[in-house]
Amino acid sequence: MPRFGMVIDTRKCVGCQDCVIACKTENNIPEGYNRDWIITESHGKFPDIQMEIRTERCNHCSETPCVSCCPTGASHIHDVGGVVLVTHDVCIGCKACIEACPYDARFAHPDGYADKCTFCIHRVEKGENPACVEVCPTYCMYFGDLEDPNSEVSKLLKSRKWHVNLTDAGTQPNIFYLV
Amino acid sequence: MNELLELTTTRHNPHVDPVMAMWEWQIPVYLFLGGMVAGMMIISGYFLFTNRHKESNCSCFFIPIVSVVLLSLGMFALFLDLSHKLYVWRLYTTFQFTSPMSWGAWILILVYPALIANILIRPAKWMTEKVPKLLEYSKKINEHPFLVKNIGITNMILGMMLGAYTGVLLSTMGSRPLWNTSLLWVLFLVSGLSAAAAFVHLFAKNKYESELLAKADNGFLIIELFVFVMIFLGLLSSAKPHIEAAQLLLNGAYAPVFWVFVIGIGIIIPLFIQLLAVNHKIKHTAIAPILVIVGGLILRFVIVSAGQYSHWFNAHFH
Ligand code: SF4
Ligand code: SF4
Numbered sequence: 001m002p003r004f005g006m007v008i009d010t011r012k013c014v015g016c017q018d019c020v021i022a023c024k025t026e027n028n029i030p031e032g033y034n035r036d037w038i039i040t041e042s043h044g045k046f047p048d049i050q051m052e053i054r055t056e057r058c059n060h061c062s063e064t065p066c067v068s069c070c071p072t073g074a075s076h077i078h079d080v081g082g083v084v085l086v087t088h089d090v091c092i093g094c095k096a097c098i099e100a101c102p103y104d105a106r107f108a109h110p111d112g113y114a115d116k117c118t119f120c121i122h123r124v125e126k127g128e129n130p131a132c133v134e135v136c137p138t139y140c141m142y143f144g145d146l147e148d149p150n151s152e153v154s155k156l157l158k159s160r161k162w163h164v165n166l167t168d169a170g171t172q173p174n175i176f177y178l179v
Numbered sequence: 180m181n182e183l184l185e186l187t188t189t190r191h192n193p194h195v196d197p198v199m200a201m202w203e204w205q206i207p208v209y210l211f212l213g214g215m216v217a218g219m220m221i222i223s224g225y226f227l228f229t230n231r232h233k234e235s236n237c238s239c240f241f242i243p244i245v246s247v248v249l250l251s252l253g254m255f256a257l258f259l260d261l262s263h264k265l266y267v268w269r270l271y272t273t274f275q276f277t278s279p280m281s282w283g284a285w286i287l288i289l290v291y292p293a294l295i296a297n298i299l300i301r302p303a304k305w306m307t308e309k310v311p312k313l314l315e316y317s318k319k320i321n322e323h324p325f326l327v328k329n330i331g332i333t334n335m336i337l338g339m340m341l342g343a344y345t346g347v348l349l350s351t352m353g354s355r356p357l358w359n360t361s362l363l364w365v366l367f368l369v370s371g372l373s374a375a376a377a378f379v380h381l382f383a384k385n386k387y388e389s390e391l392l393a394k395a396d397n398g399f400l401i402i403e404l405f406v407f408v409m410i411f412l413g414l415l416s417s418a419k420p421h422i423e424a425a426q427l428l429l430n431g432a433y434a435p436v437f438w439v440f441v442i443g444i445g446i447i448i449p450l451f452i453q454l455l456a457v458n459h460k461i462k463h464t465a466i467a468p469i470l471v472i473v474g475g476l477i478l479r480f481v482i483v484s485a486g487q488y489s490h491w492f493n494a495h496f497h
Binding site: 020032033034037038039040041044045065068071072073074089091092093095098099100104107108112113169170 | 181182183184185186187188189190191192193194195196199201202260261262263264266267269270273275277278279280281283284348351352353354355418420487490491
């Protein structure tokens with residue numbers, strides 16, 4: 001069974017927001033809402049300061065509190081690639097899943113249902129890359145099957161150092177950041 | 180100086196950023212009313228179980244009617260919170276084993292018949308005047324004391340489930356460190372019992388019951404304080420996000436409202452007044468029970484709001 005994931009090279013990401021705009025136009029996201037966004041993190045102590053820029057979205061986790069709390073089954077794990085999705089006309093808008101995500105990756109769409117990144121499953125099922133990956137001018141994002149040892153994402157994870165976000169939250173995210 | 184950690188985000192989703200505020204007034208109101216009804220079911224169930232319904236002015240006759248009204252108000256508040264309202268029926272075409280909210284939806288379906296059975300044991304006058312047939316049903320039920328007892332037990336069990344569920348709903352959210360304590364259901368159940376006892380104390384026509392529930396309420400308030408201590412001990416000895424969550428209430432952004440309204444006005448002051456009253460040092464007044472009920476409502480507001488405020492962000496650091 002394939003498991004889709006992303007590998008993002010934080011050394012190449014410049015925070016240009018092209019991925020953000022690509023997502024908004026591809027998925028028709030209303031103004032003021034975001035399925036993906038840019039985080040700039042600086043840490044350290046002068047003069048030894050480090051900075052990381054990274055593009056974030058739903059991590060399509062392997063352990064999904066957002067799915068297990070959903071009272072209607074609207075939030076579910078898709079048959080293809082373990083992608084976490086919301087069926088709009090099953091969602092009642094109780095917002096439990098929005099509360100349950102430690103990454104605050106979801107939001108309430110103005111039409112009422114819970115919304116978030118879909119990994120552009122409509123494109124992926126046609127063999128294309130998610131819109132954000134496709135548009136990145138620095139080629140810092142990679143999308144593929146984490147279960148396949150020969151995929152580009154698996155190889156990158158073997159050859160480079162990486163981290164995921166909020167390991168302690170126990171969600172086993174499937175978006176990896178190369179450092 | 181310590182190490183610096185700055186996170187800047189371009190995300191600004193409404194009610195998510197800068198802090199989670201998805202659940203507004205509707206959810207705390209629903210949790211409060213649900214918890215209070217749970218307490219009332221336990222109390223009236225206990226009265227039925229101990230045959231108090233034979234007393235002519237037992238409060239077990241008005242409690243279930245009030246419960247139906249309050250629970251319906253609570254469910255209406257919950258309905259108002261849903262942002263995809265047309266699809267609400269989807270709750271009842273499935274049962275999601277891992278979802279406390281799904282459990283809650285089905286528990287509520289069971290609670291109504293239990294409350295109605297309770298009402299039927301001795302329907303109010305205005306009801307039988309409108310629907311005389313109710314008297315017949317009532318007579319039939321009362322012919323079987325065994326049945327009355329079982330209605331009492333059912334009310335108690337469902338009341339416990341309802342009260343516990345209002346806490347479990349939040350405590351299963353690992354994403355919000357303040358809620359993520361396995362004692363939250365105990366806190367909400369005891370607080371629900373306390374508000375219900377205060378309500379019955381306030382309105383009971385039967386002197387014995389009023390006094391009994393004032394005493395019981397003192398017990399519940401003391402237990403509530405104890406549960407708070409346990410919750411804080413748990414959070415403070417846990418990971419950093421949990422420690423910070425506890426500090427939100429203890430000395431952080433929510434400390435003033437927590438100490439003044441939840442602990443002071445909601446627990447300590449009414450407890451003090453009621454301890455004097457049950458020891459016949461002062462007369463029973465409406466003040467203590469009203470404070471308890473208001474305190475219970477504010478407790479839900481504080482926990483829901485501060486819980487959403489608490490987060491894992493610091494764990495971003497790697
Ligand atoms: S990032 Fe949040 S919404 Fe996405 S799968 Fe993980 S827990 Fe669910
Ligand atoms: S908001 Fe929708 S998808 Fe999210 S938990 Fe509620 S019903 Fe499920």
